[in-house]
Amino acid sequence: MTFFLTVYTLWQRELVRFYRVPSRWFGAVGTALLFWGVLGTGIGIENFRAYFFPGTIVMSMMFSCIFATASIIEDRQAGFLQSVMVAPVSRAAIVMGKILGGATLATFQGLLILVFAGTVGATFELGAFLGLIASLFLISFVVTAMGFWLAWTISSAPGFHAIMNMILLPMWMASGAVFAVSSSPWLKAFMTVNPFTYGVAGVRRGLFPNAVLDQVPGLQLSLWVLLGFAVFFYILSSIVVEKTGEKK
């Protein structure tokens, strides 16, 4: 029972903190919309704004994840996480609470972009829409868990931002968000093992359930792959936290 109480309390704290700092509402969503507006208009290919739309949602989600995990560094050195670390609770519960909180917020911030879905000709179908939410949530979980792991390992805020940007931006770019396929074999290989590919695919299939999308992974496959990545990074984060303070 303490496991769930711990997860719940840490998850809830994330939501309240978000709600108390209104500027965070704009950061992630605003940046992604700017990208969408500028790139979508500037790149004059037909229907590019519609093509780029799922990537925009994922981008908004991604910025939100970076915000959520960057706070871990300070919180751990001079903040609430200090007490959490000496509380009689399992490390796995701490990690789950924090990641679930970050992933919930990121999903929500990705969904805010949907306000503009009507302008790109998206169709609403309940099943597809639920698939979209599930994909978005799972990719949020993956990115937050990755961020958690990096934040815990790096423990310096500027270093964390540098590394996160270096890793996440290429992952996002090579996910099918900006271009569908590449003739370069190594890029193709990278796209196949990139969790973002499956996140963007799930969102795209959710938005355009009736479109013919040959080169995009299917929804079911995407969900399974994302789930795998989520479990992997969750375990990885739990292990680093478990090892904190241990001496070899």
Added chain:
Amino acid sequence: MSHLLEVQNLSYQYGTRKALQDLTFSVEKGEIFGFLGPNGGGKTTTFKILSTLFSAQPGQVKIFGMDLAQDKIAIRRRMGIVFQLPALDKKLKVRENLVHQGHLYGLSGKELQTRIDRDLERVGLKDREKEKVEKLSGGLQRRVELAKALLNNPELMILDEPSTGLDPAARKEFWSHLENLRQSQGMTVLVTTHYLEEADRCDRLLILDKGVKVALGKPEALKAEIGGEVLRLKSKEPTVLAAKLMEKLKIKTQIVGDLIQIEQPKAYHLVAPILEAFPDDVLSLTLGLPTLEDVFIHQTGRRFSEDKE
């Protein structure tokens, strides 16, 4: 009867730097036990090990008769911990912080609410519970930390430099809260400090320097070891004057920084002879009862404050 806390041959290294060396001591139930030392002395490392953040190796730590290396979770349940840096969520209200803390200790529902009321009452913050922590002064925030650490009815409270950054009035108040709790709950308190006034309020004191135990005992006993009074002379050339004092008056001295220090019973008898013999060498002279600072100097040959940041 076994001790509440038992530490045996505890050492800790950061890379090659030895932060703690072969520390052995024990603490009894109901004591206020202090760790005094300059920064870098090993206080914070000791705190981190005792608060279960670092694993102790080599060495053994027993708390409540349990081995810290094996029964971490069981020990954590019975401890309250106050960190040197704030461990509150400043965007949350006072009461919200306590609710989260309670959940982490498996408390919920009515029981939790009752305990929160009780502890806010104890630290005198019941009327501020709906305010965000960031709106409170430093002294009040410290009291929230204390209330938070009390929620699980700890038998042992560990505090790391809890009054750093507080003004003297707030510091005094914080300590009177601690003393009340010890008296009313029989709680054992471990506290690290580099303030001499705080160290004086402890029942027993462990003085740490460079990771080594330099003294352990009641503050009065430690001071009594020095005996008599302490006479300090300021001089332009302390080494020269020290040599002269030895030669002419047969007075044993110790040079500490730019001061000459004389520790002996009835040191006040020396004031007139010294001033008569060396009127030009002595710039100033102070005479006082030994303080904990003198204890530190006596043990290490250095001034306590020199090592401060």
